[in-house]
Amino acid sequence: DAGVIQSPRHEVTEMGQEVTLRCKPISGHNSLFWYRQTMMRGLELLIYFNNNVPIDDSGMPEDRFSAKMPNASFSTLKIQPSEPRDSAVYFCASSLTTSGSVDTQYFGPGTRLTVL
């Protein structure tokens, strides 16, 4: 298996522009997570999907952030409009969740976002 795939690996954009990050989870996994990593806050959970349904989006910073999972093999995280403070590394992870218990998470390589 190729593991969790994220694209793009790097994104540089200007403030106010829309940014879309993409993720393909591991086949057969039923849970998908979007994380943001910064020096100050470490790894923060933004949103968690189970069986393509958003379960917990309490970590989404504000209305500028939105995430979708139209099917079991694809998810997007969109920032519109982007701001310099959104600069971070964004990770997607997937896992197999049974009876509500999250098994080991497998992370993608991340997207390094820089907003100028």
Next chain:
Amino acid sequence: DQQVKQNSPSLSVQEGRISILNCDYTNSMFDYFLWYKKYPAEGPTFLISISSIKDKNEDGRFTVFLNKSAKHLSLHIVPSQPGDSAVYFCAARGRRGSYIPTFGRGTSLIVHP
């Protein structure tokens, strides 16, 4: 309010010596603990875990110790190797409510040859 704390942002160790990475947690509902390792430009990868019914779990050079009364766990790497240089994240999850792991901020380990 951080529920999982890694108070040492960095640790430097000589090759062949022991590396000890520490993690404290505040939520008494946590019952399963994990360590992830992260190299630059890569995502975190699972390293080792421990359930609250145990106080030690060993996997090769890596051992995790859990002290439930102190709400403290530690990762021991013996002997340390230069390839162990990475950021190590501690994570914890509970048995009810949210089963999603909560991560610490990470400790950067540098093993000098």
